[in-house]
Amino acid sequence: xxxxxxxxxxxxxxxxxxxxxxxxxxxxxxxxxxxxxxxxxxxxxxxxxxxxxxxxxxxxxxxxxxxxxxxxxxxxxxxxxxxxxxxxxxxxxxxxxxxxxxxxxxxxxxxxxxxxxxxxxxxxxxxxxxxxxxxxxxxxxxxxxxxxxxxxxxxxxxxxxxxxxxxxxxxxxxxxxxxxxxxxxxxxxxxxxxxxxxxxxxxxxxxxxxxxxxxxxxxxxxxxxxxxxxxxxxxxxxxxxxxxxxxxxxxxxxxxxxxxxxxxxxxxxxxxxxxxxxxxxxxxxxxxxxxxxxxxxxxxxxxxxxxxxxxxxxxxxxxxxxxxxxxxxxxxxxxxxxxxxxxxxxxxxxxxxxxxxxxxxxxxxxxxxxxxxxxxxxxxxxxxxxxxx
Amino acid sequence: xxxxxxxxxxxxxxxxxxxxxxxxxxxxxxxxxxxxxxxxxxxxxxxxxxxxxxxxxxxxxxxxxxxxxxxxxxxxxxxxxxxxxxxxxxxxxxxxxxxxxxxxxxxxxxxxxxxxxxxxxxxxxxxxxxxxxxxxxxxxxxxxxxxxxxxxxxxxxxxxxxxxxxxxxxxxxxxxxxxxxxxxxxxxxxxxxxxxxxxxxxxxxxxxxxxxxxxxxxxxxxxxxxxxxxxxxxxxxxx
Numbered sequence: 240x241x242x243x244x245x246x247x248x249x250x251x252x253x254x255x256x257x258x259x260x261x262x263x264x265x266x267x268x269x270x271x272x273x274x275x276x277x278x279x280x281x282x283x284x285x286x287x288x289x290x291x292x293x294x295x296x297x298x299x300x301x302x303x304x305x306x307x308x309x310x311x312x313x314x315x316x317x318x319x320x321x322x323x324x325x326x327x328x329x330x331x332x333x334x335x336x337x338x339x340x341x342x343x344x345x346x347x348x349x350x351x352x353x354x355x356x357x358x359x360x361x362x363x364x365x366x367x368x369x370x371x372x373x374x375x376x377x378x379x380x381x382x383x384x385x386x387x388x389x390x391x392x393x394x395x396x397x398x399x400x401x402x403x404x405x406x407x408x409x410x411x412x413x414x415x416x417x418x419x420x421x422x423x424x425x426x427x428x429x430x431x432x433x434x435x436x437x438x439x440x441x442x443x444x445x446x447x448x449x450x451x452x453x454x455x456x457x458x459x460x461x462x463x464x465x466x467x468x469x470x471x472x473x474x475x476x477x478x479x480x481x482x483x484x485x486x487x488x489x490x491x492x493x494x495x496x497x498x499x500x501x502x503x504x505x506x507x508x509x510x511x512x513x514x515x516x517x518x519x520x521x522x523x524x525x526x527x528x529x530x531x532x533x534x535x536x537x538x539x540x541x542x543x544x545x546x547x548x549x550x551x552x553x554x555x556x557x558x559x560x561x562x563x564x565x566x567x568x569x570x571x572x573x574x575x576x577x578x579x580x581x582x583x584x585x586x587x588x589x590x591x592x593x594x595x596x597x598x599x600x601x602x603x604x605x606x607x608x609x610x611x612x613x614x615x616x617x618x619x620x621x622x623x624x625x626x627x628x
Numbered sequence: 629x630x631x632x633x634x635x636x637x638x639x640x641x642x643x644x645x646x647x648x649x650x651x652x653x654x655x656x657x658x659x660x661x662x663x664x665x666x667x668x669x670x671x672x673x674x675x676x677x678x679x680x681x682x683x684x685x686x687x688x689x690x691x692x693x694x695x696x697x698x699x700x701x702x703x704x705x706x707x708x709x710x711x712x713x714x715x716x717x718x719x720x721x722x723x724x725x726x727x728x729x730x731x732x733x734x735x736x737x738x739x740x741x742x743x744x745x746x747x748x749x750x751x752x753x754x755x756x757x758x759x760x761x762x763x764x765x766x767x768x769x770x771x772x773x774x775x776x777x778x779x780x781x782x783x784x785x786x787x788x789x790x791x792x793x794x795x796x797x798x799x800x801x802x803x804x805x806x807x808x809x810x811x812x813x814x815x816x817x818x819x820x821x822x823x824x825x826x827x828x829x830x831x832x833x834x835x836x837x838x839x840x841x842x843x844x845x846x847x848x849x850x851x852x853x854x855x856x857x858x859x860x861x862x863x864x865x866x867x
Contacts, residue, residue: 275730321769363759365756429642476753477760520659
């Protein structure tokens with residue numbers, strides 16, 4: 240059987256999971272990333288393993304994807320997760336009023352919940368605000384934002400995939416209306432060369448609109464940054480979420496010896512060189528402290544911005560109105576063959592995004608190979624650097 | 629916010645060319661970190677500048693480099709707090725150079741991986757809290773973020789390429805300290821030689837530069853004590 244070659248643009252969680260999926264299906268895979276792997280949006284997220292509960296009321300498609308992938312990641316990468324669950328905490332009467340809608344949404348999406356009284360929740364998390372009214376426990380967790388993608392990449396490499404960091408796509412090659420490969424610049428030498436491919440997949444996250452434009456097609460992506468704040472010390476063991484609809488500063492994720500408070504949301508044209516607006520940083524302190532007052536006393540570690548790749552046409556105002564689900568575009572629909580874009584989604588759902596995309600790729604190539612990424616346990620992240628025998 | 633102009637003197641190297649330093653002028657504000665300044669340079673002045681980064685909050689260990697001669701994580705190094713009109717940025721030592729500020733972490737992991745340290749430990753925080761129903765015990769990711777700062781700062785690693793180095797020895801001590809079902813003897817045998825825990829000169833540079841409070845020097849001393857204890861035990865016929 241002839242082996243088809245798939246070239247993936249983007250070394251974030253999505254590209255990493257896709258390289259793994261396609262390599263397991265027996266395809267020849269090359270992944271190129273302009274910087275270090277996970278240097279875009281992937282590495283910068285708050286490290287939340289989503290239960291989906293955050294989206295259970297307003298964005299149920301994304302919520303269902305999250306809970307399904309959450310359970311799969313527990314099987315395939317257990318050593319890279321802090322499985323301490325999460326709490327949705329009600330601080331005001333308005334939060335309490337949101338409870339029924341929230342519990343109903345979680346039930347509809349298959350997300351297990353357990354209601355806790357104020358006292359029960361304070362026993363679990365003594366640093367919660369004394370204003371706490373009640374809490375709901377959900378299967379959130381903390382993930383290692385970089386090392387889970389590294390495990391996808393390590394396993395992909397073990398199965399023959401070639402991973403090329405510091406390799407930037409400068410042009411997409413076409414013959415007529417068919418994409419035939421890419422021209423890249425190797426930033427180790429600043430020399431350019433071409434890589435041919437049967438299919439090119441654009442997995443460039445918030446940059447996917449720019450990449451698609453190189454192929455002469457349009458991808459509706461709205462880069463939507465958020466500010467995150469890391470504080471020294473673990474203020475909680477569980478993930479703490481505000482029990483209300485999505486808003487600013489409504490989550491605290493414990494991560495190693497840090498606590499990460501997130502996020503704000505606005506929209507930008509260019510996902511590069513994001514500003515860190517001071518008022519957003521202060522908002523993280525204010526809103527975070529409403530849930531855990533010690534947020535205001537904990538020593539500062541870092542403040543930064545990360546751009547979500549939300550699927551939607553330009554014109555959104557904050558990005559909160561857009562779904563967190565993902566979308567795979569086969570650009571043959573617009574008359575360009577051999578070019579597929581996968582974008583949107585969450586770090587939690589990267590494997591599912593990859594499965595959907597690999598199905599499209601295999602169908603286009605006429606390859607009949609089932610997806611195996613739900614079962615295959617990933618190699619340790621260290622295997623990305625040192626391949627096992 | 630008070631913006632200032634700072635000069636960055638950055639080490640440059642592309643394969644097949646001579647290494648050099650290049651100076652860039654960058655506008656910074658009180659929150660600008662060295663990593664953000666490098667991003668600004670790459671975005672606005674020089675798209676060929678290569679460096680590693682991922683999390684931007686000292687949790688991934690990717691952006692280790694030398695700033696004014698000191699090993700740091702660029703993401704949590706505030707530019708104005710450095711207090712120098714020129715900021716010198718160079719790649720880590722004791723690791724093969726790939727390009728510009730990018731070093732090859734392969735050797736680091738080749739030494740680190742045999743310790744077999746799991747990534748997850750029991751959380752020692754919030755001791756007053758109970759464990760929620762459905763959770764066996766609170767857990768958290770290990771402290772070591774595998775940044776390589778300790779190996780770069782280690783004076784012995786520069787002279788003995790076979791030395792296991794601080795990060796690997798600290799990982800070995802974590803295994804001995806908390807074996808989690810494994811036999812610590814295997815790990816102890818792995819470090820008990822002239823390029824292992826006995827090679828350290830106790831310069832404590834590693835613990836100085838560690839951004840994650842791992843204290844590799846303390847771990848190396850603990851390994852020596854444990855090996856000594858076991859050897860004395862064997863002399864007197866005890867385990």
